[in-house]
Amino acid sequence: MQVINVTQTGKKTDTNLLVFTQLSQLLTYLTGFGGFVVPLILWLVKKDEVEGMDMHGKNIINFQITMFLIALISIPGIFLFGLGILSLIWVGVVSFVMPIVNAVRASNGEAPSYFSTIRFLN
Template identity: 30%
Template sequence: MSDSQLPLPKPDSEIRQWAMFCHFAAFFGLIFPFGNVLGPLIIWQIKKEADPFIDAQGKEALNFQITVSIAAMICMLLMVVIIGFPLMVLVGVGALVLTIIGGMKANDGLPYRYPFTWRLVK
């Protein structure tokens, strides 16, 4: 096995925990309007310099929540023609499940990339 194929060392528990918080901070959206975007943004901005793993997972969580917010706004517009109601449920359930998966993977020290995500923050 060459050096480039060796597995990366697992980040320490504090780094993994902050990366997990970047994902789970999206649940602030249940309390505050746009908290799903503001939560990951605030934690990422505060902790991004601490470790590249936190930086990468914070960006990923933020990009996903921006995508979810855009999708939710489109669903609200589509509620005029009824189809927005089931689509909003689909977006909500998908966001919930994928956010939990992202947080759990980050806590395990594994980088997680959300599917269906528009990556605006690089």
């Protein structure tokens, strides 16, 4: 049974939604773009209602934009130096592992931790 608490700020604590938001990034591997769109929609709709959603949503969007930019820069790097392959492999591994790690952190009530992410949204 899921218990949803309401804090003094009027926002409810829903760790299951935070976990789902983190794991929804893995839709990129199924649809190609769902890993950006679904968390964005969840963040925009629930950021004022769920405690911690604003922080998690901003971190997810910053992470997805950063991974996209690194992949975009890596493509010419393949033709120029051949090192773009290494950065594309890195993007693939990090984009798969970090949502899972942060889903576990969200289920424990901890803040998300995305290393090497450019802060587009504060």
